[in-house]
Amino acid sequence: QVQLQESGPGLVKPSQTLSLTCTVSGGSISSGGYYWSWIRQHPGKGLEWIGYIYYSGSTYYNPSLKSRVTISEDTSKNQFSLKLSSVTAADTAVYYCAREDYYDSSGYRLWGQGTLVTVSS
Amino acid sequence: DIQMTQSPSTLSASVGDRVTITCRASQSISSWLAWYQQKPGKAPKLLMYQASSLESGVPSRFSGRGSGTEFTLTISSLQPDDFATYYCQQYNSSPPRTFGQGTKVEIK
Numbered sequence: 009q010v011q012l013q014e015s016g017p018g019l020v021k022p023s024q025t026l027s028l029t030c031t032v033s034g035g036s037i038s039s040g041g042y043y044w045s046w047i048r049q050h051p052g053k054g055l056e057w058i059g060y061i062y063y064s065g066s067t068y069y070n071p072s073l074k075s076r077v078t079i080s081e082d083t084s085k086n087q088f089s090l091k092l093s094s095v096t097a098a099d100t101a102v103y104y105c106a107r108e109d110y111y112d113s114s115g116y117r118l119w120g121q122g123t124l125v126t127v128s129s
Numbered sequence: 130d131i132q133m134t135q136s137p138s139t140l141s142a143s144v145g146d147r148v149t150i151t152c153r154a155s156q157s158i159s160s161w162l163a164w165y166q167q168k169p170g171k172a173p174k175l176l177m178y179q180a181s182s183l184e185s186g187v188p189s190r191f192s193g194r195g196s197g198t199e200f201t202l203t204i205s206s207l208q209p210d211d212f213a214t215y216y217c218q219q220y221n222s223s224p225p226r227t228f229g230q231g232t233k234v235e236i237k
Contacts, residue, residue, distance in 0.1 A: 045226075055173065055216055055228040068224045071130065104172055108220065113179060115163025115220055119172035 010035035012105050012120035020099075020127050026092040030105030030120060031085070038083045043108040045116070046079060046090045048101040056101075060108065061088055095127045131155050131219050135229035141237040146207045150232045152200045152217035164193055164202045165216045167231075173216060177202065204234075212236055 016028035030044070037044060045060040059069035061079045069077045073092070081088040092099060103125055107118040132155040142148050152162065160180040165173035175184045177193035180200055190205040204211055217229040 054230045055218070057224075057226040057228065060224070070225045106172075108226075113161065113220070114182075114184075115175055115178045115218055116165070116173070117175050117178075117184070119174075122172050 010107070010118060012107065012118060014103060014105050014120045014123040016123060016125070018124060018126060020095055020125060021129050022096055022127055023094055026090070026095050026099060026125055026127070028090045028103055028105075028123065028125070029087050030089070031087050033086070036083075037081060037086050037088060041109060041111050043110055044079075044081065044088045045106045045108055047104045047106055047116075049104070049122070050098075050101045058090065058092075058103075062110070097127050099125070100127045101125060130225055131158060131221060131227055133217055133219055133227050133229040135215075135217055135232050137232060138230065139233045139235060141235050142207050143237045144207055144209060146237075148204045148207055148234060150202045150215055150217075150234075152195075152202070152229050154198045154200075154219055157197045158219045158221040160196045161219055161221045162193075162195070162200050163218045163220065164191075165218065166211075166213045167216065168213045176215075207234070 011033045013031045020026045040063045043060040043062045046058040061067045076093045078091040102122040104122045105120040106116040134153045136151050162180045164177040167173040181193045192203050194201050214231045214233045
């Protein structure tokens with residue numbers, strides 16, 4: 009079955025760029041029909057949608073983060089990635105990659121396990 | 130953006146209780162609503178989608194209702210495994226997607 013796995017540095021310095029990758033196994037990111045998404049959760053808080061990428065590389069970002077976010081895909085590696093620039097302590101969170109099926113209209117059925125990113129000098 | 134408001138924020142209940150969580154949208158989202166259960170240190174788990182469709186493998190004690198702006202998630206008889214935090218999420222046609230702030234179901 010399809011699985012998602014986040015990877016990347018667990019510690020990022022303030023003002024630098026946070027970079028995470030989500031590796032998709034058991035299925036192809038190029039198959040179409042899905043929004044490949046990033047969602048984060050601040051410690052002890054709720055869930056915040058960051059954005060997604062879908063077929064042909066189209067993206068949509070949360071307006072509150074849009075100026076700092078880039079989501080891209082590498083179909084040769086079956087991965088999609090998140091870059092968040094100019095980070096501050098407020099970007100400390102668990103970051104999840106997730107898949108939304110837009111044909112099935114079922115929300116987020118598939119999630120990665122999440123990775124904690126701490127912003128600190 | 131569509132704002133999602135859940136109530137209550139915390140719910141204290143006993144095993145066997147019937148519990149209901151409410152989620153309100155700031156504008157109509159038709160039935161484009163999902164419910165998730167999250168346990169500490171784990172990713173959210175999809176329970177319900179399209180407001181009232183039970184995800185495969187989820188116990189039938191979970192049910193969802195509503196359309197437009199008001200939605201509920203009901204657990205008919207609370208079990209020990211159900212103590213967790215629950216989130217609603219709207220996925221109306223246009224992004225961004227938004228989540229409710231969560232409802233923690235704790236042991237009374």
